[in-house]
Amino acid sequence: MHALKPCLLAATIALAISAGSADAAKPQAQSKQSASLARNVVAPEAGIARRDGRYAADGAAIALYQPDFFVANRLSKSATDAQFKASAATAAYDYLVARRAELGLGERDVADLQQVHVRRQPGLTVVRYRQRIGGLPVFGSDIAVTVRDDGTILYVGNDSVRKLKPLAAGKAAMTADRAVGIARGYLGTQAQASNTERMALRDAQANTRDVWRVRANHWDVLVDASSGEVLRAQDMRQFARPVASGVGQVFKPDPLSSARATYGDAGYVDGNNADTPQLDSQLKKVVLRGIRFDATSGLYSLAGRYATCRNLEAPNDAACPSLPGKAFNFTRDNISFDAVNAYYNIDTYMRYVNVTLGVEAIPYQHPRGGVQFDPHAMSGQDNSYYSGGDLHFGQGGVDDAQDADVVIHELGHGLHDWLTDGHLSQVQGLSEGVGDYVAAGYSRDQPNQWTPADAPYFWVFNWDGHNPFWPGRVTNWNVGRVYPRDVASQEGHTAGQYWSSCNLVARDAIGGQRMDKAFFTGLSMTGSSTNQKDAAQAVIDAAAALGYTSAEVNAIGDAYNVSCTYGVTVPAA
Known part of the structure; x- marks a missing residue:
């Protein structure tokens, strides 16, 4: 876990971009072998920030902070979780049908969506979809719609794959075993594949390909199901860590x-x-x-x-x-x-x-x-x-x-x-900041701990780092820095310190359990291309939807907009 030793987050995650992995804490350069084997891994689009969200160059929303859409329901507060989930799923799909153009989706795209998970918290429900074409799930696709219990659409994360062409015709698809053999041969490893799945991939030429997705150790490999060509390979680790x-x-x-x-x-x-x-x-x-x-x-x-x-x-x-x-x-x-x-x-x-x-x-x-x-x-x-x-x-x-x-x-x-059901984001070091936030919060909650008057109060990895082995990281990195200017130019572990620092300011203000619940609930609303501001808006929206007081919501807003410079919209409690 050295300062230059990123924590590896080798999550075998479902999305191309989300599929991040993460290390303990120490940044570390990828090996030459990993770098040479990686193929066609493209970073998420930075997008254009606006008051109501973040937008792609093609005009489609990547994240919407206040969608202004409401689907009335007749549920009482005593309704069961199953009833709230069903109502939220209906509201989410109604939203997608009505506002598909905002997300860059066509009518056929929406009709082919597959609901893959419904995550319920008192006050809100996250309904997550992925695209399908020709009967196959689309690699890299993820749309998460968060619905308040009253039927208001609270937040939308959109990692859709747009302008999909029909699947290219080809010869009969090879077997999964054959695809595994090709992936293993490409990687030069005898590791057994942990999972295979048939998917559709939009390639660099905008053609839609029938592929086998093979997960072997910490590698995610896409093999053309007809030709056997390795179209994409990603090392899912990111070094820091009765x-x-x-x-x-x-x-x-x-x-x-x-x-x-x-x-x-x-x-x-x-x-x-x-x-x-x-x-x-x-x-x-x-x-x-x-x-x-x-x-x-x-x-x-x-x-x-x-x-x-x-x-x-x-x-x-x-x-x-x-x-x-x-x-x-x-x-x-x-x-x-x-x-x-x-x-x-x-x-x-x-x-x-x-x-x-x-x-x-x-x-x-x-x-x-x-x-x-x-x-x-x-x-x-x-x-x-x-x-x-x-x-x-x-x-x-x-x-x-x-x-x-x-x-x-x-x-x-x-x-x-x-x-996030496999859609973790490392944009602007988000997941590294998540790791530092939970580590620092857990440490601060232990008895006989450092106080804010002590420099080590703001350290992460007090025993493993801040020593001759590596310098560790800090959780007051926000002081004197401005988002996004001072974050965008940094590597993931360094940039993530801003996210952890801002959230720990809020945690100190409203208490550990209250902030942690809002933090994790908001995080569940996000996707693979979520940046720090998107996530901040999701967390503060979640706090309001969970019924937090005005004082608590405003304290989170002060952490995000005063102690830090995310510029989120502070919702009414």
Whole structure:
């Protein structure tokens, strides 16, 4: 996770552009191999910002902040979630039929839309569609329409693929196995494909091609279903990074923050995972909820509803423990300490989002077993990444899984992916900012933390970074900077600091749980080309729709428009 070590967000995500991946935190240049294999990956259009949204060069809206469209419903406040979902789906489709021209869609385009997900929160519902042509889903297409409970269209994200031609005629399509073989040959890897899907692709010449989409490891490859040509290849990583209860010991959130110490103080150094009395003094006893007991072997393991420890890649060590008892009380010199630390923090934050906040966010890639994580991954490199529902933590410098900031940052990429149903955005470093925001918020909520009078209060990666290994990042990066001027010219991890900083100003103003709920709800309304201002408008719109007070909505507005310069429209509470 070095300053120049981006966190890898290798999410196997559904959209060409959204398919971002994200790393823990450390930026890092792509390998020469990755750069040479990447093919026909085009960045989202920047668009033209207007008061009511952002527009493409062809005049179609990319994001609409106040669509001014209302479909009356007769539901009472006591209606069921299923009734609200059905009503919202009707309203969303009525909107698309009536306003299709604003989105650059033709009548046939709307008729062929496929509703793929309906996400409900009290106060609003997000209805998500993708395009189809010739019976195939269109690669890169995503339209998300957010409907308030009263039938008002609140926000629209439009990543439609416009001016689609009919599918080009060709010879009979090859089998999925044949397409997998071509993709593997192109990548030069023996990795098994995790998923294949027939899709339609609008190519660079504006022709519509019948393709196989093959996901192999962290690569997303499109193979022409007739000719076998590899049309597109994208490395999805982006470098930065029966149930029982057990007990264990972890850092909360890291040994420097809980001790109010500085890296390099006596006893507060990595020392290649050596124990010191000072570091041992910062170990906190915790309950490990939901761990699994195997009656056949008689062993307990770190596997539950929200998190599961797994060996996913080299170094292929024995970091995931299985014990005859429920006590996982390791010190950091033990190979299994990192697994316990990661399990506790992932499980805790997933319960916070899904239970405390009431925002459903579960890996769609494997809904059973929650977040799969490898505490010792990347062949020991000093970086971490999210990919396809899984978290991978490196061991260079300070072991990444020993710092809750790294763990929660990578989990933040996953939450962004799951909330948008595979349409995560890295435009202007958005998902990197999401990761930094959730990591910093989680850290600030721990007991005996830094105060705003302390410089480390505004740091992310207090133990893993801000040391000889890499400089970490900050969450007051907005001070003295102007959006979009000072954001647009920066690489993703640097630019994302503006997004995290602005949202943390609002979090300090209205409280952690209130801001986090609005933040995640707003994020669920966005798509693969969403930029920071689009997302800010979605979050503040979500807060108003969720019934936040005028004081709370205005405080978010002050964070976005005074402490930062997004220039969002502040809705009435």
